[in-house]
Amino acid sequence: MIDPNSDGAIDPNSDRARHRQIADWLRARIANGELAPGAKLDSEKYLSQQNGVARSTVREAIATLRAEGLVETRRPKGTFVREKQPEELVDLKGGSVVRTRMPSPEERRKHDVTRGVPVLVVERAGKSKLYVGDRTALRVR
Amino acid sequence: MIDPNSDGAIDPNSDRARHRQIADWLRARIANGELAPGAKLDSEKYLSQQNGVARSTVREAIATLRAEGLVETRRPKGTFVREKQPEELVDLKGGSVVRTRMPSPEERRKHDVTRGVPVLVVERAGKSKLYVGDRTALRVR
DNA sequence: TCCCATTTGTGCGTATGTATC
DNA sequence: GGATACATACGCACAAATGGG
Numbered sequence: 369m370i371d372p373n374s375d376g377a378i379d380p381n382s383d384r385a386r387h388r389q390i391a392d393w394l395r396a397r398i399a400n401g402e403l404a405p406g407a408k409l410d411s412e413k414y415l416s417q418q419n420g421v422a423r424s425t426v427r428e429a430i431a432t433l434r435a436e437g438l439v440e441t442r443r444p445k446g447t448f449v450r451e452k453q454p455e456e457l458v459d460l461k462g463g464s465v466v467r468t469r470m471p472s473p474e475e476r477r478k479h480d481v482t483r484g485v486p487v488l489v490v491e492r493a494g495k496s497k498l499y500v501g502d503r504t505a506l507r508v509r
Numbered sequence: 510m511i512d513p514n515s516d517g518a519i520d521p522n523s524d525r526a527r528h529r530q531i532a533d534w535l536r537a538r539i540a541n542g543e544l545a546p547g548a549k550l551d552s553e554k555y556l557s558q559q560n561g562v563a564r565s566t567v568r569e570a571i572a573t574l575r576a577e578g579l580v581e582t583r584r585p586k587g588t589f590v591r592e593k594q595p596e597e598l599v600d601l602k603g604g605s606v607v608r609t610r611m612p613s614p615e616e617r618r619k620h621d622v623t624r625g626v627p628v629l630v631v632e633r634a635g636k637s638k639l640y641v642g643d644r645t646a647l648r649v650r
Numbered sequence: 651t652c653c654c655a656t657t658t659g660t661g662c663g664t665a666t667g668t669a670t671c
Numbered sequence: 672g673g674a675t676a677c678a679t680a681c682g683c684a685c686a687a688a689t690g691g692g
Contacts, residue, residue, distance in 0.1 A: 385660060395614075411676060422662050427677085435576040435624070437611045444669050444676040460601070464649045468609040468627045468642035470578045473536075483576070486609045486627030486642065501609035501627065508605045508649055526679060552657060563681045568658085585657040585688050 378419045386421050390429035398438055398449055405451040409439065412447075437484030437502075450482070453503040460506050464492040468501065519560045527562050531570035539579055539590055546592040550580065553588075578625030578643075591623070594644040601647050605633040609642065 377393035378386055397403045409415070412430070416423040430447055433439045441447040460466070471479070471487045481487065481500050488499040488506060499506070518534035519527055538544045550556070553571070557564040571588055574580045582588040601607070612620070612628045622628065622641050629640040629647060640647070 387660075413676075424663090425661060428660085431572070435611070436613070441677070443678070444671095446676070457606075460607075460649045462649050465598075466601075466607055466629070466647040466649075467645075468629050470576070470625055470627065472577070484611055486611065488607070488609050504608075506607040508601045508603055508607075528679075554657075565682085566680060569679085582658070584659070585690095587657065 378421065386419075387425045387428040387432070390415070390419060390421070390426060391432045394429065394433060395436075395438065398433075403449050405449050407449045408445075409447045409449070435484050437482070437486075440482050440484075450484075455503055455505050456499075458490075458499065458504060458506050460490065460508050461492060464490050466490050466506060471498075519562065527560075528566045528569040528573070531556070531560060531562070531567060532573045535570065535574060536577075536579065539574075544590050546590050548590045549586075550588045550590070576625050578623070578627075581623050581625075591625075596644055596646050597640075599631075599640065599645060599647050601631065601649050602633060605631050607631050607647060612639075 377390050379389065382389060384392075394403070394409065403409065409430070410418070412423050412426045415426045419426070430439065430441070434441060434447075438450060439447050440450050467489045468486050469489065471481050471485075475481065475487065475498065476483070479487075479498065479500050482502065486501040488501055488504055490497045490499065490506065518531050520530065523530065525533075535544070535550065544550065550571070551559070553564050553567045556567045560567070571580065571582070575582060575588075579591060580588050581591050608630045609627050610630065612622050612626075616622065616628065616639065617624070620628075620639065620641055623643065627642040629642055629645055631638045631640065631647065
């Protein structure tokens with residue numbers, strides 16, 4: 369049996385939405401290292417019972433973290449804190465212009481991009497190249 | 510009265526999730542210009558009745574587009590196709606390293622960043638600067 | 651000022667499907 | 672087969688913000 373709020377993420381008196389409070393709480397635990405990269409979050413069911421909210425409320429909180437690129441969900445394994453990826457250092461040539469945006473679903477599939485990870489678009493001489501933000505750093509020599 | 514599927518976004522026989530079908534459909538309408546930048550999407554209620562699905566299903570589709578940076582929701586006005594922002598061209602100095610990621614909630618507030626919009630992080634000489642992806646392009650001279 | 655209609659936000663409960671171990 | 676855990680989907684109710692009359 370789980371004691372609701374033994375770990376107390378939720379303040380029932382707060383005006384702040386419950387799913388936001390839970391997202392804040394998980395985000396803080398990730399930030400301070402309590403939930404380290406690679407760590408598995410508690411299950412949605414556990415979190416919902418622990419905090420005395422519906423599972424859908426927990427799901428919304430996790431969806432927020434996913435969109436922020438903080439966690440990644442592997443079904444039905446669970447949700448995990450994202451780990452830093454090996455980073456490729458790419459040299460930028462003169463005349464290049466760099467932009468960033470979220471990838472389309474096709475680009476996500478094609479380049480195997482996790483949800484919540486943006487891409488870098490480098491344009492030069494009328495052509496543009498795509499780099500996955502997670503695994504790329506661009507350098508100006 | 511709305512005739513479900515008079516506009517037919519949903520194929521009930523498809524095993525593709527309904528919210529994904531609706532997201533695909535809206536994404537396509539945005540891509541082909543039928544829903545131009547600044548245009549207002551139909552309300553969640555209208556879309557749900559039009560497609561014969563629950564409002565929560567439509568909301569999930571729209572949340573997807575929001576995370577992709579395609580639309581932006583202004584409550585209680587509605588959801589709108591995002592417009593291209595005036596772009597500032599920033600020159601990159603030698604020795605700079607550029608990365609991209611999603612902003613934290615604090616960064617989003619501080620820099621007024623719409624959901625679904627990544628940021629550019631330029632690091633140089635131990636210091637790093639943040640640029641909003643939506644309104645910034647970096648140039649190598 | 652007040653009321654109302656519209657629209658998104660929040661939150662719940664329930665049920666069923668699907669993938670993994 | 673069973674247990675676990677996430678995914679999909681529905682329905683409901685009420686809150687909050689905005690604009691019109």
